[in-house]
Amino acid sequence: xxxxxxxxxxxxxxxxxxxxxxxxxxxxxxxxxxxxxxxxxxxxxxxxxxxxxxxxxxxxxxxxxxxxxxxxxxxxxxxxxxxxxxxxxxxxxxxxxxxxxxxxxxxxxxxxxxxxxxxxxxxxxxxxxxxxxxxxxxxxxxxxxxxxxxxxxxxxxxxxxxxxxxxxxxxxxxxxxxxxxxxxxxxxxxxxxxxxxxxxxxxxxxxxxxxxxxxxxxxxxxxxxxxxxxxxxxxxxxxxxxxxxxxxxxxxxxxxxxxxxxxxxxxxxxxxxxxxxxxxxxxxxxxxxxxxxxxxxxxxxxxxxxxxxxx
Amino acid sequence: xxxxxxxxxxxxxxxxxxxxxxxxxxxxxxxxxxxxxxxxxxxxxxxxxxxxxxxxxxxxxxxxxxxxxxxxxxxxxxxxxxxxxxxxxxxxxxxxxxxxxxxxxxxxxxxxxxxxxxxxxxxxxxxxxxxxxxxxxxxxxxxxxxxxxxxxxxxxxxxxxxxxxxxxxxxxxxxxxxxxxxxxxxxxxxxxxxxxxxxxxxxxxxxxxxxxxxxxxxxxxxxxxxxxxxxxxxxxxxxxxxxxxxxxxxxxxxxxxxxxxxxxxxxxxxxxxxxxxxxxxxxxxxxxxxxxxxxxxxxxxxxxxxxxxxx
Numbered sequence: 001x002x003x004x005x006x007x008x009x010x011x012x013x014x015x016x017x018x019x020x021x022x023x024x025x026x027x028x029x030x031x032x033x034x035x036x037x038x039x040x041x042x043x044x045x046x047x048x049x050x051x052x053x054x055x056x057x058x059x060x061x062x063x064x065x066x067x068x069x070x071x072x073x074x075x076x077x078x079x080x081x082x083x084x085x086x087x088x089x090x091x092x093x094x095x096x097x098x099x100x101x102x103x104x105x106x107x108x109x110x111x112x113x114x115x116x117x118x119x120x121x122x123x124x125x126x127x128x129x130x131x132x133x134x135x136x137x138x139x140x141x142x143x144x145x146x147x148x149x150x151x152x153x154x155x156x157x158x159x160x161x162x163x164x165x166x167x168x169x170x171x172x173x174x175x176x177x178x179x180x181x182x183x184x185x186x187x188x189x190x191x192x193x194x195x196x197x198x199x200x201x202x203x204x205x206x207x208x209x210x211x212x213x214x215x216x217x218x219x220x221x222x223x224x225x226x227x228x229x230x231x232x233x234x235x236x237x238x239x240x241x242x243x244x245x246x247x248x249x250x251x252x253x254x255x256x257x258x259x260x261x262x263x264x265x266x267x268x269x270x271x272x273x274x275x276x277x278x279x280x281x282x283x284x285x286x287x288x289x290x291x292x293x294x295x296x297x298x299x300x301x302x303x304x305x306x307x308x309x310x311x
Numbered sequence: 312x313x314x315x316x317x318x319x320x321x322x323x324x325x326x327x328x329x330x331x332x333x334x335x336x337x338x339x340x341x342x343x344x345x346x347x348x349x350x351x352x353x354x355x356x357x358x359x360x361x362x363x364x365x366x367x368x369x370x371x372x373x374x375x376x377x378x379x380x381x382x383x384x385x386x387x388x389x390x391x392x393x394x395x396x397x398x399x400x401x402x403x404x405x406x407x408x409x410x411x412x413x414x415x416x417x418x419x420x421x422x423x424x425x426x427x428x429x430x431x432x433x434x435x436x437x438x439x440x441x442x443x444x445x446x447x448x449x450x451x452x453x454x455x456x457x458x459x460x461x462x463x464x465x466x467x468x469x470x471x472x473x474x475x476x477x478x479x480x481x482x483x484x485x486x487x488x489x490x491x492x493x494x495x496x497x498x499x500x501x502x503x504x505x506x507x508x509x510x511x512x513x514x515x516x517x518x519x520x521x522x523x524x525x526x527x528x529x530x531x532x533x534x535x536x537x538x539x540x541x542x543x544x545x546x547x548x549x550x551x552x553x554x555x556x557x558x559x560x561x562x563x564x565x566x567x568x569x570x571x572x573x574x575x576x577x578x579x580x581x582x583x584x585x586x587x588x589x590x591x592x593x594x595x596x597x598x599x600x601x602x603x604x605x606x607x608x609x610x611x612x613x614x615x616x617x618x619x620x621x622x
Contacts, residue, residue: 004335019559021559022312022558205610237606241599244561245561245599248330248332248333248337248560248561249560250556250559250560250561286556287556292549292552295516295548295551296545299544
């Protein structure tokens with residue numbers, strides 16, 4: 001998708017947006033889950049699969065398991081958004097709730113693996129997941145004439161490691177820049193130091209990017225990614241607002257992070273001006289129940305003030 | 312755009328959505344404004360054009376005038392959403408504010424026409440505007456293999472009259488059903504009575520559909536539209552929620568009305584089951600300033616409760 005306004009604001013020749021919010025289950029996670037689970041030996045699949053996730057990966061694994069007629073168990077923290085739990089169950093997966101302290105999910109998943117011999121599917125630190133996620137950039141770069149710069153969000157690093165392999169594989173001159181919330185900047189710091197440091201107290205609205213970069217993803221990032229920059233919470237919300245109001249796209253906070261990167265001014269101008277830029281929206285899953293129930297209440301109680309439907 | 316979930320909920324063979332929220336200026340209004348203004352004699356255009364609108368037509372006329380390098384004056388009610396006034400001015404139009412009582416806009420526009428010899432462009436009761444709007448359905452029907460039923464919102468009737476001509480022109484067996492808010496059901500009542508009755512106190516969130524059906528549009532509707540049904544305010548909001556949450560599309564209330572029609576159960580089942588259905592989203596312009604400033608405030612004041620970003 002493109003936007004004349006965005007081209008004009010940024011000074012780019014053309015900004016092309018890859019909309020993984022339109023992907024099945026509403027995020028790119030479907031790609032990696034599909035690639036990973038469909039590669040399992042049939043015996044492994046028969047025993048059932050297990051994953052832990054508070055959000056998008058849960059739904060992706062649940063749908064893949066449904067399509068492949070495999071039993072799926074998803075460990076989710078007990079503070080996960082109810083709509084995400086329901087969506088995961090809606091695809092036929094069994095949801096097991098755990099605590100929401102660091103390590104709780106992994107521990108619970110490990111217990112269930114021991115007990116039932118389920119096959120654990122990791123949300124990003126798995127080469128099949130990485131290569132699956134990389135098809136996002138492959139499709140984007142193949143679909144447009146040329147890309148000079150590709151912007152990708154960074155959480156665990158599955159999306160950007162796969163995308164950097166795909167983009168550089170097609171054309172090594174494509175620059176790949178990762179964008180990360182300043183409040184969860186472990187990948188930025190790891191990239192600067194050349195070695196992996198864990199995220200500390202990741203207090204960001206971009207809930208999909210709170211994890212630390214992975215053991216398998218980080219070496220790929222070091223090799224193929226040109227730079228990692230960070231953005232503030234305010235910049236993430238401004239980017240979301242641009243997508244929603246100007247482009248009519250519902251994008252979740254994590255998905256808006258790369259646009260925040262280009263709008264922030266933190267990327268040097270020669271990389272942008274008159275260049276062809278690819279931006280990946282990683283997903284669009286966001287619970288709007290409160291927004292719409294407030295809208296309904298406003299209709300009930302303020303029947304004569306309907307001109308402005310903001311809440 | 313299509314949605315597996317929508318096909319499954321409705322029982323249709325395939326529902327195809329035409330996304331005029333992605334149109335320039337965010338609504339289908341650009342089509343009619345372009346067709347009307349570009350058909351003016353150059354002498355008429357030189358004197359400048361004038362239009363009255365509280366919303367989408369204002370922006371459409373302003374952009375067309377900018378592209379055609381014509382002076383545009385837009386009369387807007389003084390309670391119009393500030394963002395819509397700004398967007399109209401942003402395209403280089405002069406905005407003249409008037410009162411917000413019925414008739415105020417027309418009176419002010421008429422005064423300015425008298426004074427400056429501007430050419431008035433009507434938002435819907437103009438054959439060029441009608442035919443321009445009809446290209447929406449033309450593109451939709453041409454782009455998909457077959458359409459059995461087409462659902463279109465009804466306000467002044469410009470979109471549905473143009474779309475019914477286009478759809479029936481391509482294939483007279485396509486059924487065209489108009490969907491209107493129950494709280495602004497003048498087209499529904501006019502269609503039943505066979506003669507035009509004006510809208511009374513149109514208290515609907517679908518601000519684009521508060522106008523009465525037009526003198527030129529109504530005879531076309533009588534001839535080419537198969538039925539008009541109505542939907543409640545709650546049904547409109549539920550349809551918006553489906554678009555936003557499930558399809559990741561920002562759709563304004565008026566734009567969600569046809570989907571509300573099919574979800575309401577007010578269309579008889581044989582017209583839907585296993586049929587190919589076209590639905591037009593008329594636009595996606597909605598002011599989300601309050602939503603996003605609340606989100607920013609939440610970040611400031613509730614830094615430790617960011618898991619759920621609903622407000």
